[in-house]
Amino acid sequence: MSQPGNLASMARGGSVNLVGAAVTGISQFALVLLVATLYSAELSGAFFAATSVFLILGALCELGCDVGLLRWVPRHLALGRTRDAARCVDAALIPVAGVSVLVAAGLFAAAPFLAAVLDGARTGQTTSMLRALAVFLPVMAAANVLLAATRAHGKMRPTVLIDRIGRPVAQIGGVALTLVLGDEPALLTLMWALPYLPALAAAAWWYRGLRRTSPPQAEPPAAIRTLAAEYWRFTALRALARVCQTALQRADIVMVAALSSPRDAAVYTVASRFVVFGQLGTQAVQQVMQPVVSRQLALDDRAGAHQTFSVATVWTVLLTWPVYVTTATAASLYLSLFAEEYHAAGVLPVLVLSLAMMFATAAGPVDTMLLMSGRSGLSLLNTAAALAIDVALGLVLIPRFGVLGAAVNWAVSIVVRNVLSFVQVRAATEMTPLSRGLAWATGATVLSFGGPLLLLRLLGASTPVLFAGLVACAAIYVILLWKIRERVSLTALSALLRRRTRRVAAAPVIEEV
Template sequence: MAVLDKPAAGARGAARGGLANMAGSALAGGTGVAVTWIVARSLGAEQAGAFFAATAAFVLAGGLAKLGTQTGLVYWPARLRATGRTHLLGACLRTGLMPVMVLSVVLAVAMWLAAPAIARLTAGESAHVVGAHTAGLRVLALFLPLQAMTDALLTATRGYRAMRPTVTLDRLLRSGMQLGLVGLAGVTALWTAASLPMFALAWAAPYLPVTILSAYALRRLYREAKAPGVTTRRAERSALRREFWRFTGPRAIASVAQLALQRIDVLLVAAFGGLVAAAVYAVAGRFVVLIQFANQGISQSVQPRLAEALAVGDRRAANDLYQTATGWLVLVTWPVNLLVIFFAPVWLRLFGDRYAAEGVAVVAVLAGAMLVATGCGMVDMVLAMAGRTSWNLVNVLVALAVTVVLDVLLIPRYGALGAAIGLACSMVVNNLLPLIQVGRSAGLHPFGRGTRAAGLLAVACFGVLPWCLTAVSLGRTSAVLVAVPVFLAGAWLLRVPLALDAFKPMRRTS
């Protein structure tokens, strides 16, 4: 049998799941950037802005339909298994999934009916795109229930510590199909007029097969874990429903506010700054999604293990997991953030000269905020797993208020840069508030040896070295070719504080 202490075992389990999830997330993030490029180049700035506004509305409505179950459907299955109440898993799944199914249909109908009003609101002075914008919103409305159910079903599989369905179905299959279908739409646009509804259909269609496969994956996991011949009493099911929604209710509002933090700025830029500014902002901020995918890749693997540790009062194991995972997150995301700033004038020009002219400052502001956010680790999730979902709700609402107020004040004057400043301030607020709360209420913090080592290494190799090398007339690419091996060598030398040995296969002794 494997000989490991409990914290090390948790780190190894998180490493195995997190590595696969991060690899899938990297691919999904890359395909997302490719999709953004195809849309921006095929539709032109105005219609591309309408497309990004439509998908933002779609994701916001889907987030509302999920009712916060992204947390509840991991927290409760993990807690039930840790406390020996596996016979209630079926009731838990029904409690979380059925309301999502019903509400997603209601919101899809509402989105269909409200599409003309949303299009007029976000089109601003670009009245000639309202018709296509409305049609695109209605195409997306048809797929809204599938999007909500896909996320809820895959969340539930993670409650069983199963990362593979999320990686293979969401990160690989869905994102790969989106790239293929949007790419096909882009090729078609070379011979015919580009159609926003056609691109919306290509982007949303993959949710159909992925929803079906996600339901099958969850059904299989449930049957494997179900205790044979065990029945549940009505009182137990009723008590579970009350506890589930008492925990998940605040998170339902918080999850919508969290999505609003990520998406409402695009709608506000479209409404106050125009569709062209919205397109610039969406393209320049696309790298944020890459960072969020990396965060999700690690967080989703750590989440059930952290919930189990906190459920049985093992705060040492929980703190070790939090600090180790934060070190990995900084090691992966800080180099990306710093390279995004360094190469901003280059990669933005691939989307068009206007994006390069107006987007560099947007990138710098958002990347700086992401350094702070990732340095705090997955603190929002840690606070929720500690049972403080009401605190989580207050934090997100405060951050959302910061975004909306600053956007309304700054977008009319500064356009996309004003929205970037608003989002950056809200990200800082939304991470520092829960960081203080987690430390005071649960005695947890992310600043272990691994976090400090990863941060210093990333800043030295990608925040200082490339700029010094370019200052002595070395090209950007050459400077990075020097920085990368230095970074890899430093990671190897610091492998012990970074806990990189957790990624090695376990040795088994009889």
């Protein structure tokens, strides 16, 4: 496969995934805004803490199969081993089903204890929230594994339609319905979790169709035990890393609720939710990059893998830095969307997290490169080290500095993890995300957003003027990207769009991705 073909493949999948990422980011932000507006800060904080526990345990239940499948299924398919690819999915689903049921039962039983830790004043309400969520742990885990299987087949559309658009939008609708059905905490969490059921049904249906249409296997199938052992040797380490990674993203909310108060947990959630826009942009690129790099490394195409790595970094910066540069230079603009009680304590945390995320995205998808090159052990060590730093600093900083302390310890852990991964990728693969395209991408975002917004802030511009300035910055950014499109590898996307235009003119067929 040619390198231009790989970039076109990434552009095709990334363009579809980016639409889903945008909807998910807006939906998650809208959900936080809706809950923070409709409910008190105390109840909102308890809800955010309970759902964070749910997502951390959900990562445990998935056993790292999202990356395991994206590592092995594309390799089997590239070598013509379609039956082995199907067996990999079976080897993933059965343990996930068993573990998720056990973890759900444990959460249901331990709910009163966890509720006392998170919110001693509202133990009964928080207990009911945790128990309502426990029922949906196996559902969420199975749905996510099946969606990972469809991505491993090179199909991004199921993930986009089901997990990026359908479920988040349905969750907003469910939370909004609580205004009519009642404002009980258990009902709030139930309506938030209920969309995982149709998501599971849709994911199972989509994967079943892919499995049926797979071509016959070109080679004799490997023994089931051998294949499963090979799969789990890689994935078992990733299971722990996946839990650590999700905990790294969500543990701060739980720690703030436990060490400070649910109200501060709500403030911290509001102050850190802008990060999700950038994270989803990063995921939009990485989820497309993973099977491409896996195939390239399986075929020993190191030059192609290096190019994919570099271009993915550039595209990630182009997608995420507009958000992070904006929040770094105009944190008050972002916080103005929420109630006044969230403003004073949120400005410095927003600034700290913005700078940390700018550093992390500029370092590139280094963890993905470790995983796709088979170094899941290093990925686990890096994530575990970052989580240990996050928890240790949190125990010291959160009781003393509250929301700001949580932001600082998360920022430090993010920087440490990315520095470790960067050094290891360079040493193990001799690949680096640094390129001239990356310099152009960072310069374009800082010039378009950072300079104008910082000038407006120094001039004391009001919130409406800042919003108008942000619109102007976006226009400048689009024009600048068009001027430097070849330098930042956007020509692959424009070529894709031209080919699609010709196909649409020839026949009304939509290509599956």
